[in-house]
Amino acid sequence: MSSPLRIQPFDGKSVCLFCGSSETVQPAYLDAARAFGTATAQAGWRLVYGGGGVGLMGASARAAHAAGGRVLGVMPGFLRSRERLFDEVETLVVASMHERKTIMYDQSDAFVVAPGGVGTLEEAIEVLSWKRLDLHAKPVIFLNLDGFWDALLAVMEHSIEAGMTPASFRQAWIVRHTVAEAIEAVRASDEMPHLQHDRR
Numbered sequence: 001m002s003s004p005l006r007i008q009p010f011d012g013k014s015v016c017l018f019c020g021s022s023e024t025v026q027p028a029y030l031d032a033a034r035a036f037g038t039a040t041a042q043a044g045w046r047l048v049y050g051g052g053g054v055g056l057m058g059a060s061a062r063a064a065h066a067a068g069g070r071v072l073g074v075m076p077g078f079l080r081s082r083e084r085l086f087d088e089v090e091t092l093v094v095a096s097m098h099e100r101k102t103i104m105y106d107q108s109d110a111f112v113v114a115p116g117g118v119g120t121l122e123e124a125i126e127v128l129s130w131k132r133l134d135l136h137a138k139p140v141i142f143l144n145l146d147g148f149w150d151a152l153l154a155v156m157e158h159s160i161e162a163g164m165t166p167a168s169f170r171q172a173w174i175v176r177h178t179v180a181e182a183i184e185a186v187r188a189s190d191e192m193p194h195l196q197h198d199r200r
Contacts, residue, residue, distance in 0.1 A: 007107065008090055010070055014046040015186055016108035018123040019056035020116030029115050032145055033059040035179045036114065041069025043183065048108045050100065051075030051093075053086035056114055065089050072107060074100045101126065110139045110186045115148040124152075131172045132165070139189040141174045143182045149175070 019033060037060035040047045047064040050057050051073030064071050071089035076097055085091060094100050101123060113124040130136055142149045153175065159165040176182040 007072065007092065007103075010046045010072075012044050012046060012070075013110070013186070014048050014072070014108050015040055016048040016104050016111045017057075017060055017114060018111060018116060018120045019049070019060065019114035020120055021050070021052045021055035021057050022117060023055050025055065025115070026146075029056060029145060030059045032143070032179050033057075033114060034063040036060050036112070036143070036182070037063030037065075037069070037071075038067045039179060039183045040064050041067035043187070044069075045186075046070040046072060048072045048074070048104050050104070051085060051091050052079070053084040056116065058084070058086055060114075061086050061089060074103045074107075076100050105130075105136075108138065110141065110189050112141045112143055112182050112186065113149070114143045115145055121152065128156075128172055132169055139174060139185065140172065141176055141182050141185045143179065144175050144177050 017036060033056035037047055041064045047061060047069060049061055049071070052058055052075065053061070061071050061073060065088060073086060073089055073091040075085055075091065075093055076099070077093050077095065085093070092103060094103065105127065111127050113120065124140070124142075127136075127138070127140055131140065142153070144150065156165070160167055160169060174185050176185050
């Protein structure tokens with residue numbers, strides 16, 4: 001039987017970064033991930049992320065750690081070799097993807113969605129779905145570098161226009177185009193109201 005997970009206490013704001021683990025990406029995306037990690041450390045926030053040492057994940061975590069910030073990584077054991085665990089920071093190795101996402105959600109006050117693949121997309125959609133059901137009021141901020149998320153945003157707009165999703169759901173996410181804008185949106189998130197998206 002495994003021992004219970006222990007997470008070091010942290011009293012400040014924690015920001016979850018959903019992002020890709022691929023290393024075959026535009027250098028600008030890696031630079032943005034590094035800038036985001038550095039900015040979270042400078043703001044005194046804890047960076048919560050997927051625990052990997054590769055791609056945007058690794059770039060952001062290494063930058064936050066190098067800048068003296070707190071970092072919490074969460075990774076399923078079966079991904080340890082693929083995503084190359086970055087164990088220089090506090091890292092939890094868990095049993096499943098579901099447990100990973102649950103801990104990342106529970107430990108975070110805001111979510112920033114940087115460029116990534118299908119895993120990043122799945123994480124973003126899940127927190128948006130929970131927000132649609134009024135299960136949380138945490139901000140979801142798309143870091144839409146070079147229009148990376150334009151196609152997804154268009155699909156969500158299509159769902160609203162088709163009557164599948166209430167128009168109020170447009171308020172469930174924020175779109176920002178630079179790291180500085182995303183950081184400012186996180187900073188301002190304390191003043192965001194708890195929206196009710198489905199009044200029936």
